[in-house]
Amino acid sequence: MSGLIKLLPDVVINQIAAGEVIQRPSSVVKELMDNALDSGASEISLKVSQAGKEMILIQDNGCGMSPVDARMAFERHATSKISNSEDLYKIQTMGFRGEALASIAAVARVELKTKRPEDEVGTRILIQDSKLIKQEACACLNGTQIQVSDLFYSVPARKKFLKTDSVELRHIHDEFVAHALSHPEIKMSLVQNETEMYLCRPETLKQRIATLFGKKYLEPLIEIQQDTEIVKIKGFLGNVELVRKSRGEQFLYINHRLVKSNYLNHAIQSAYEEVLSIEGYPFYILFLEIDPANIDINVHPTKHEIKINDERLVYNFTKVAIKQVLGRQILAPQLDFENAQPGLEKIFNTSGFKSKTSSSGISYESSDSVGSKTHWKNLAFPSASREEINDRENLVFQTESKDLSRPEENVLFQVDEPLDIKQLYSTYIFYATKEGIYIVDQQNAHERIMYEAFLNSMVDRPVESRNLLFPQTVHLPRNKSLVLKSILQELNNMGLVIEEFGSDSFVVQAVPLLLKEEVDVEEYVQQILEQFSQFQEVKLSMHEQVARSLSKSGSLKRGKELSIYEMQSLIKQLLQCTHPDISPTGKKCIYSIRTDELHKIFK
Incomplete structure (x- = not known):
């Protein structure tokens, strides 16, 4: 036909x-x-x-x-x-x-x-x-x-x-x-x-970077400008302060056209990792100028993809140039001629209080009479008797041996019922019962616990908060400030109390009580916004998106040592969850081997 x-x-x-x-x-x-x-x-x-x-x-x-x-x-x-x-x-x-x-x-x-x-x-x-x-x-x-x-x-x-x-x-x-x-x-x-x-x-x-991202980005910027016969490179790199957990602030231009090149982005990332040993995604705005005769833009209708002649050569030039600039600006030794007592100044805590870490790795605040700058100066330049100085030194350098099997004031979790329990690689919790052997991923488990607590929060029943000793001001780029304003009520209900303080500035008054560890408040808010942006791609309610973002950003991390009581309570709270087997993002929380299955292995 x-x-x-x-x-x-x-x-x-x-x-x-x-x-x-x-x-x-x-x-x-x-x-x-x-x-x-x-x-x-x-x-x-x-x-x-x-x-x-x-x-x-x-x-x-x-x-x-x-x-x-x-x-x-x-x-x-x-x-x-x-x-x-x-x-x-x-x-x-x-x-x-x-x-x-x-x-x-x-x-x-x-x-x-x-x-x-x-x-x-x-x-x-x-x-x-x-x-x-x-x-x-x-x-x-x-x-x-x-x-x-x-x-x-x-x-x-x-x-x-x-x-x-x-x-x-x-x-x-x-x-x-x-x-x-x-x-x-x-x-x-x-x-x-x-x-x-x-x-x-x-x-x-x-100045344009400051307009778009905020003035706080100016100080960590490192200018780069390198000219070769193959490629000319100019722009700005961010130091470790601008490293983020997720992508989004990486801009690579070829002849003023924004391009997506995994190959060249790998060169930039590798340079950062080799010089700074970072884990995350650095901030950079780089402009590469290449002879138009050596590139092909006609690859895809969106014109984001590009082909380059001698791509390996451009890769090497870019990587070497970034490594040299980072090495000069960040790793070069800096001498402080104004500081007459550099060793003591590193020990001084000018904020009025110091963070002390227990044997379980949990931070808590101690009196400013122990670590204050004034106290250290009195030790260095004494006006008191030798006996008084010895008493002060004992106060500062006192060491306490702590038994992890006993509960502490600032433990993350507490229960009354003991379990035969161990921690593996500071990441997994291993325990055994008559029914079998269980291995719990402490980060995924804590995410599940926090998520369900946040998810159950309502206006008339908000999550308990812990007031900060000193409220912290957070400055955000315009796009992130608009996102934060849209979820402020949800955050307040979930225990993160934030108030507006100007057009793009906010004051954090309190954090959820579920966060037993001390956190970098600004970094915590940044992580929440990054996670929230990612979860927006999934069709969830605003309440669920915010709950996921809070639990993902504030959960217990792998590599954290826990006491016996903390591990026991974590498991108890996990088993009380509606879905204890998986994290909010679908990762496994607990793996079990039944006793009869274990016996079969060795028969």
């Missing part, structure tokens, strides 16, 4: 192409901001409504378009940036494929207004389902304004798979930040639902 193969209509072709180019609202933002940068704009504003699902509006003051060019811009593979195949190997612009506007117009309602400086009036175009609805003259500012409404209205299946507003807004934020960092000389702004999230004025890269 003939005639089975047919040419698809243009509308269907455009929708298929849109499936590769436009995957979510942030894809629209990326393509339109790329076009704004290519237009030579010095100002770009981005406005979104309902995380871009309802409306995305981008306006620039670039070169604008003529009426003919404005209409041609919506045709597939129509572009002003290349004209032949040779141009593909010397691309200097962000866009070049001529697919973006045609793909957007296939899945949304688009209104374009544009005007060149030499024109008296501008052009207004309405397009829907890849069809021109209206084209007319209009009054508008120089440059181009594009409004995209009702994204994926014609593709319900794609719209169904969009995430929550908070997740989609985070992806839009990531695209905006990536573009804002790549061109700090351009004024950029982001407004979400009439709320201004960012206003970036023309500035240096270092």
Whole structure:
């Protein structure tokens, strides 16, 4: 039977192409901001409504378009940036494929207004389902304004798979930040639902980092600039203070284009690990300049992937350059000529109290009369008798032998019933009963215990808190501060009492009583926000997401030594949980071998 193969209509072709180019609202933002940068704009504003699902509006003051060019811009593979195949190997612009506007117009309602400086009036175009609805003259500012409404209205299946507003807004934020960092000389702004999230004025890269991430990022920054015949490297590296538990603050640009290269990212990560022996993901913003003839951008429609000639050479240059800079700035010895007593100053605790660690590794606060700076100076430069000095030394250097089998004041867990129990590798709890042998992962088990406690918290029955001796102020980047504000009530109900203190600053008043260990409060809050961002990708209620984030960030870690009573209580609380066998993220908490199974092994 003939005639089975047919040419698809243009509308269907455009929708298929849109499936590769436009995957979510942030894809629209990326393509339109790329076009704004290519237009030579010095100002770009981005406005979104309902995380871009309802409306995305981008306006620039670039070169604008003529009426003919404005209409041609919506045709597939129509572009002003290349004209032949040779141009593909010397691309200097962000866009070049001529697919973006045609793909957007296939899945949304688009209104374009544009005007060149030499024109008296501008052009207004309405397009829907890849069809021109209206084209007319209009009054508008120089440059181009594009409004995209009702994204994926014609593709319900794609719209169904969009995430929550908070997740989609985070992806839009990531695209905006990536573009804002790549061109700090351009004024950029982001407004979400009439709320201004960012206003970036023309500035240096270092100032732009402070605008986007906060002034606290300035001090840990290390500038890098290396020139070779193969690649030129410049930008900023973060020191150990900016190492995070999850990805998200790593920006690698090649010829000012943000790229995803596992190979080059591995070079950067390896340099950090070899110099600093870190565990986590460092902060960096790196710009690599490579001859366009030595790279291929035409790999994927999103243009995030790239192929490089002599990729191994670029890898080695990048790694060596970063290792040299980190070695000079961080590992170089620093002499303090102002400190007359460097040994004593390291011992002084200027905060007024010191953290003392028990034999089980649990920190607790001791009196400032023991470790204060004043007390140490009295020992170094005494005005008292020798007997009084001996008494003070005994107070400072007193040692106590503690029996782990006895409960202490600040133990993590307590029970009254003894078990035949041991700890293996400071990670696993091993115990035996008549029924069999059990091995418990202490971190996963504690996550389960904390999760169910947080999950059961309500407004009228919040989790108990422990007030901090000194409330701590936490400063956050704008995107993280907005996330924190959205979950403040949930956090307060779960025992983490935080109050707003300015636009992007917060004061932590208390932490959950379940956190028996002393924690770095700012790091704790940062981890909660990172975990919360990850859990947003999973369809859970806000209450469940916050409970997971708190339990994951504050749980007992592997490598922590526990006393007998702490291990006994941990097991008792775990067995009282609704689901004691798995952690909130699906990891195994307890592994058992029944007695009869054990006997079979040796028969």
